[in-house]
């Protein structure tokens with residue numbers, strides 16, 4: 001006898017595009033770090049997330065293909081930290097997984113969004129999400145701040161030649177990215193200050209991330225350096241890709257300052 005047909009595409013109406021604003025958002029979230037959160041609980045509360053931190057809405061057709069996966073990019077070894085270069089690695093490694101990704105959200109690991117209306121998708125212009133961080137009194141520290149969490153479509157990212165690879169240590173790389181955006185005729189878009197709120201997980205100053213004394217001169221030269229330094233010149237060595245239930249952990253060797 002014939003098997004029952006369980007193929008959605010023949011038995012059901014085609015999926016409708018997802019709503020602009022998903023239903024079921026709750027707005028302001030209670031974020032506090034006093035009680036520990038186990039990975040098991042995160043897993044239990046997010047049963048639709050599959051291996052490597054992948055997710056796709058079950059009941060509608062996504063309008064964008066945000067790198068719908070969570071990638072943690074971990075710098076191998078003990079050399080000076082380089083945030084922007086790690087973000088470049090994340091862009092390429094996510095694309096290796098799925099070449100259809102067309103939107104990339106770049107987040108510091110210590111920032112937790114406090115409002116689910118701050119939608120992690122891409123916009124007409126490069127997006128700065130972390131406009132209200134607790135450590136800055138829930139305000140921007142300065143008008144051109146682009147740190148914390150940002151999002152660019154694939155074409156916006158490629159237009160600015162990605163992020164700089166040559167900022168070793170703390171500071172300036174986010175300002176360089178802001179410059180790249182402006183110099184390429186784009187304008188940063190932002191959520192409402194009441195919605196773009198974040199709490200930072202408190203931690204000691206990291207080792208191997210001393211303030212970079214070259215940062216002030218470097219951000220004066222973005223116009224010249226962005227053409228040669230960026231995603232087009234990125235070099236690294238993949239050390240390990242480890243698929244965890246809620247995220248993909250990627251360890252890379254990215255070299256050290258010259």
Ligand code: NGS
Pocket residue numbers: 141147170171172173174175215216219
């Ligand atoms: C600026 C840095 C940015 C940094 C921002 C906030 O001065 O990279 O402070 O820093 N720019 C330069 O140093 C040129 S924070 O208060 O988070 O430590 O993101």
